[in-house]
């Protein structure tokens with residue numbers, strides 16, 4: 491492995507904290523893969539070997555898991571993972587047009603990264619946010635009710651290094667490495683900075699309350 495001494499020591503300490511959450515070591519593999527992405531920006535060959543050593547699996551077994559889930563990247567990922575939902579509802583509400591224009595705008599296709607390493611573009615399946623279609627995500631933060639123009643503006647701002655906030659709240663979008671550390675289970679203390687459910691998501695609940703159907707409604 492090519493990790494320097496300091497990086498390896500920190501990774502080993504973090505891995506021990508993750509493994510301690512589970513009754514058997516191998517159960518820690520998914521957050522461990524996010525942990526190596528938080529250091530390398532993708533699941534690197536070194537990261538695979540590190541995970542294998544830590545959870546007592548073979549490198550082949552770790553690779554088999556890492557290649558199964560699309561959230562694990564096998565090539566150096568951009569600083570911002572930009573996903574455009576092109577599943578049915580978003581597609582008909584404008585997602586296909588957003589994808590076409592955004593892909594042409596940044597000059598990369600699905601699962602490709604811009605030359606400056608800033609943006610990795612991908613087509614996303616349904617994000618369970620259809621009430622706000624068409625939806626885009628940046629490092630898993632929601633950008634609701636997008637247009638080709640708004641999507642291109644978000645990406646231009648990210649490339650220019652400006653602070654960009656998701657449509658659901660004021661918190662700045664963080665980097666792919668930072669969000670990978672959160673997905674590994676290390677709290678960044680920012681969980682309550684944004685609004686959880688938007689107006690559209692709560693409309694049914696409010697309608698039910700209006701009808702007096704309050705049982706189970708909070």
Ligand code: FES
Pocket residue numbers: 575576577578579580581615616617618619620623624625
């Ligand atoms: S189809 Fe896009 S969020 Fe459901």
